[in-house]
Amino acid sequence: MTDALPAVKDALRTQAVETPSWAYGNSGTRFKVFAQPGVPRTPREKLDDAAKVHEFTGVTPTVSLHIPWDRVEDYAALAAYAGERGLKLGAINSNTFQDDDYRLGSICHPDAKVRRKALDHLLECVDIMDATGSRDLKLWFADGTNYPGQDDIRARQDRLAEALSAVYGRLGDEQRMLLEYKFFEPAFYTTDVPDWGTAYAHCLTLGQKARVVVDTGHHAPGTNIEFIVATLLRAGKLGAFDFNSRFYADDDLMAGAADPFQLFRIMCEVIRGGGFTPDTAFMLDQCHNIEAKIPAVIRSVMNVQEATAKALLVDREALAAAQRSGDVLEANAVLMDAYNTDVRPLLAEVREDQGLDPDPVAAYHRSGWARKIADERVGGQQAGWGA
Ligand code: LRH
Numbered sequence: 001m002t003d004a005l006p007a008v009k010d011a012l013r014t015q016a017v018e019t020p021s022w023a024y025g026n027s028g029t030r031f032k033v034f035a036q037p038g039v040p041r042t043p044r045e046k047l048d049d050a051a052k053v054h055e056f057t058g059v060t061p062t063v064s065l066h067i068p069w070d071r072v073e074d075y076a077a078l079a080a081y082a083g084e085r086g087l088k089l090g091a092i093n094s095n096t097f098q099d100d101d102y103r104l105g106s107i108c109h110p111d112a113k114v115r116r117k118a119l120d121h122l123l124e125c126v127d128i129m130d131a132t133g134s135r136d137l138k139l140w141f142a143d144g145t146n147y148p149g150q151d152d153i154r155a156r157q158d159r160l161a162e163a164l165s166a167v168y169g170r171l172g173d174e175q176r177m178l179l180e181y182k183f184f185e186p187a188f189y190t191t192d193v194p195d196w197g198t199a200y201a202h203c204l205t206l207g208q209k210a211r212v213v214v215d216t217g218h219h220a221p222g223t224n225i226e227f228i229v230a231t232l233l234r235a236g237k238l239g240a241f242d243f244n245s246r247f248y249a250d251d252d253l254m255a256g257a258a259d260p261f262q263l264f265r266i267m268c269e270v271i272r273g274g275g276f277t278p279d280t281a282f283m284l285d286q287c288h289n290i291e292a293k294i295p296a297v298i299r300s301v302m303n304v305q306e307a308t309a310k311a312l313l314v315d316r317e318a319l320a321a322a323q324r325s326g327d328v329l330e331a332n333a334v335l336m337d338a339y340n341t342d343v344r345p346l347l348a349e350v351r352e353d354q355g356l357d358p359d360p361v362a363a364y365h366r367s368g369w370a371r372k373i374a375d376e377r378v379g380g381q382q383a384g385w386g387a
């Protein structure tokens, strides 16, 4: 294992995790949003907070935006503002789920006028990408039905395909669309993009620039997510992750908090499948309803780094040999050896090599940023979630 360490450290230095603008704002459940002191009031202030996360972790150079939560007059100016803070704007997330017109869906709605409105929003998101220099358009649709018979399941798939194809045709050469699936919520009977298979089928028809997003919170309990990751990578169709943790449904808790072993298994398949490249966007999609937001984002990033380090430490040769010889117990032991390694000292070294504090959370707490924003920002903005 010692021989592999320099290569593992090199790989860890190349890691990038994208943080979501909405993780910095106030959020909650449908029961209550607990406002926190110092939360950002504008997209620029969200970028200021994201810059702090990057300053202390060194691995979060991009920030996902959500339109209209991050609507501004001048997106090129916002990108320049990000640039001045050492950041770039990342994926543009569309939002077709918070308008009264979307009661029966957006691009799958039975009424062509509503579909047109939703499509126009998606096309506007591509205009925004042109201005920000973003590569990825992330699409998640709340579309679906609540009752059997409510709408024609198959016709809704046709409407979905038609709108996706219009968006695909609008993409520039370097731009991609990422289609996200989720098995239920807000629709409770059918969801129009409920699973990786549906997302994959649409992306396959669309072409090379269409990829699937795996949001770790969007599966039924017990789903083997690493199998999905392996399958999508094998097909060249894995575009991105939305990392977060779930105990029950789409809980959006800190990545790696609920099941660090699952995150490790996912990262093992990413590395095995050649997905540990900039071609795969590693994003967080989470909200911090009761915990302090910036240190929670830092903690999540560290959890992703730890899972990655452990996955990189898997002795691939020993694993392959055990698998070839059918040594079930040895193969499992090789994997568990890597998982059970305490990689925190290794990551501390990687940070020190990069001139960073080995303990990003402690460094953040010492920085005084939390006090400064609590003093300066009054009336923080809601992330977009909650009542
Ligand atoms: C939907 C989702 C999707 C949205 C984000 C805010 O549940 O995961 O990625 O855009 O939450």
Ligand code: MN
Pocket (backbone or CB within 6 Å): 140, 180, 215, 242, 285
């Ligand atoms: Mn998501």
Ligand code: MN
Pocket (backbone or CB within 6 Å): 182, 215, 217, 218, 250, 285
């Ligand atoms: Mn979600």
